[in-house]
Amino acid sequence: MKKLEKITPQKEDFSRWYTDVIKNGDLMAYSGSKGSIIFKPISFAIWDNIHKNLDILFKKQNVENVYLPLLIPESLLQKEKDHLSGFNPELATVTEVGGKKLNEKYFIRPTSETLFGDFFKNEIESYNDLPLIYNQWANVLRWEKTTNPFLRTREFMWQEGHTIHANANEAKKLTLEMLKIYKHFVESYLAIYVLDGYKTEHEKFAGAEFTLTIEAMMKDGKALQSGTSHYLAQNFTKVFDVKFKNKVNEYEYAYGTSWGLSTRLIGALIMAHGDDRGIVIPPKIAPTQIDIIELFASKEPKVHKLALQLQKLLSKQFSVKIDDSDKNPGFKAANSEIHGTPLKIEIGPKDVANNQVILVRRDTLVKQNLDISNLKDFVKQVSNVLDDIQTNLFNESKKRTYANFIEAKDFEEFKKYIAQNKWVVTHFAGNADDELAIKEQTGASSRCIPFECPINLKNNNCFYTGKKTDKIVIFAKAY
């Protein structure tokens, strides 16, 4: 039987805290396959809920799901050189089958732009056949040197959207629309505030004309890229000969986009909401929304009867579990907290007599008595509290992010703030080499050129080059 182990406090060592909570929360196990993890029932259920809810939003945008092969022949991936060089050091390569060497090598997909390019080629003839708005839910593999559960693993699960359009404007519009869906989803379902904007030239996707991103702030102040959407222009369609007859009967290459969001969001969820008692899962995405706990080790018949009755009632609307193990109530409460269940309902013999139960919120840990004489009212109140937890988690996330923005007037200030894990909002006129140098010296990377600058800036000159510029960039240390 599982024992609860001590969780290192966040303030003491954030990365040990992270390791402790994912272990205690039964989120993952290490596997014999180095650099990849096992998704245990809770983390897989979170991903399943992300998958299901995001898929509904996609379908409202006429996205259709397809599935393309895992293996990319070497000849296909070599066609787009920028793209290949962006991924090459991380490509897992199949060279033999059953001990026999293959004539052509295959790469395990790190992403599928090339396969989609090759597929699209045969799917369109005229502008009438466009747009094609496809998505696939798939596993991909990138041979990372340093890995971290959920945040950076060799194999991960994601969705990757791939679309082609008859003109550039429509494709650019869709690139932005998908980013808006990501922002809406991460904020409304995962209750994490995200900042949206462009990636700099240095940080954009290999093969894209521009990349849009949403960036989330973790509780230690670091940034986590939570979803990206790329405008590919004709970069892949020219290489893969994806052309169509336009309205004036001329052949033209189609305009592409791609966009993805992955299981690293589970890591974001943990680090955006978790506390020293364990993880905290927002109600809209929680595999279990309510834990019912009987306040006696040995089962008290009246308490147990009420627990079962409330479970049956609440299960019509929520996912509810009763912990009916032999453990004592203190263990059960701590166990529920470690697993991040948004709401606990505690029932003791006195509560049965008084026609009430105790609600305990996971986010604030606030307890309240709740009358159960009118069961319809009771359910409504429980529903309201769950809604309030969802809203509160988001508001706290947003407040925390805003409190962490700061302007740096020069590189000295910049270094000081980055060392404090602040998000530095600043004018920037540097190039890719400057970004590399900044990263080497401070550990910070450019997170985005925000659509809207989140704070009022006092200076107009680049903190690094001193040049005057309109371009505003946010820098931070990132996962």
Next chain:
Amino acid sequence: MKKLEKITPQKEDFSRWYTDVIKNGDLMAYSGSKGSIIFKPISFAIWDNIHKNLDILFKKQNVENVYLPLLIPESLLQKEKDHLSGFNPELATVTEVGGKKLNEKYFIRPTSETLFGDFFKNEIESYNDLPLIYNQWANVLRWEKTTNPFLRTREFMWQEGHTIHANANEAKKLTLEMLKIYKHFVESYLAIYVLDGYKTEHEKFAGAEFTLTIEAMMKDGKALQSGTSHYLAQNFTKVFDVKFKNKVNEYEYAYGTSWGLSTRLIGALIMAHGDDRGIVIPPKIAPTQIDIIELFASKEPKVHKLALQLQKLLSKQFSVKIDDSDKNPGFKAANSEIHGTPLKIEIGPKDVANNQVILVRRDTLVKQNLDISNLKDFVKQVSNVLDDIQTNLFNESKKRTYANFIEAKDFEEFKKYIAQNKWVVTHFAGNADDELAIKEQTGASSRCIPFECPINLKNNNCFYTGKKTDKIVIFAKAY
């Protein structure tokens, strides 16, 4: 724009018919990744419906979903020798990353018994921790030499269940329960009758003590294995040291099962129900259940208005599409048939005047007028017709299967019936070598030892060895 191409009649050439209907029905595309296919929106949506509905049935049995890595280290797969030798010639092997040779090779999973074994080892301590009833939805890869879309592809998608139990009986019971779920699912949702039974020693899974199977009959008479459930006894748990403290405080190895069902069911669906007009998808699994077709090439405002009104009404309960392309009604009707939509609703100007529409069933092609003056009645009637299509498809499948059973008293008769693609139900006392010899001479393999013999047998002796035996085996050519 797509054109409809001629479909080879089933009687003329069944395999060409198959290729024609999957191409015309937009089910798949070939990919640059040899031996694997692209699942286009319709086939992926069918798989998604299989996934969603089967997952609901699993969860009622307390199955929990997890996700384990794609890559199996060589050292791990080598631990169970029978298992390894069963898969070895088909193992795709990653030997290098980014051009550099790895110290240890990795195999792309052909199935995940070894990874689960390694995982389970650390998950249990005592009988209190058992059973663990896990499942994963995943892609797997087996380097097949000859491939056939959906039926046999190198990469395919499936679910693989893996469980461990505190005693053999419980594990055996679960092996059977999962097979029952498969039978129920394939019969109720895919409307395909299946025969259930044991695999012979020769045909069982590499590493299992016994294998249960459901076998479906295609319209050409051949069999298709549609799902299998394996009792693994302690074969993997001993190898991976998966042990627990039992009730008398002694260490004991756990008892395992595994069970799987894959995207080849899409092939089964096509070959069990399709006809010379295209595929036929049972309503319960159809991505589009109703196509509404306006009986004029140029849009007639009254007809179009009614079409939209009925779509809105029916969409509350069913998935409904209107074909509003510029094609003529004949093309639209044929296009709906090719794609297997269970029900068509045709509307012409006269129908609007007469307050009626025409229903056309995809299974029987029967047309009927349906009054729409009472819309509630209308929806009810549509619902009834869809139910009837579902039932009728299953009944036809069962009838066809039963009509194809036949007894063979000796090998001469056996050869004759197998040449006619019959399913030979017969006593059999042969061994693995005999099965191999039979397959070489006739192309037939043992499909199962049925739980219940489907016909009354006249002979008691083995058709092949002449020996007297109680064992009844069904032989057939198979996909």
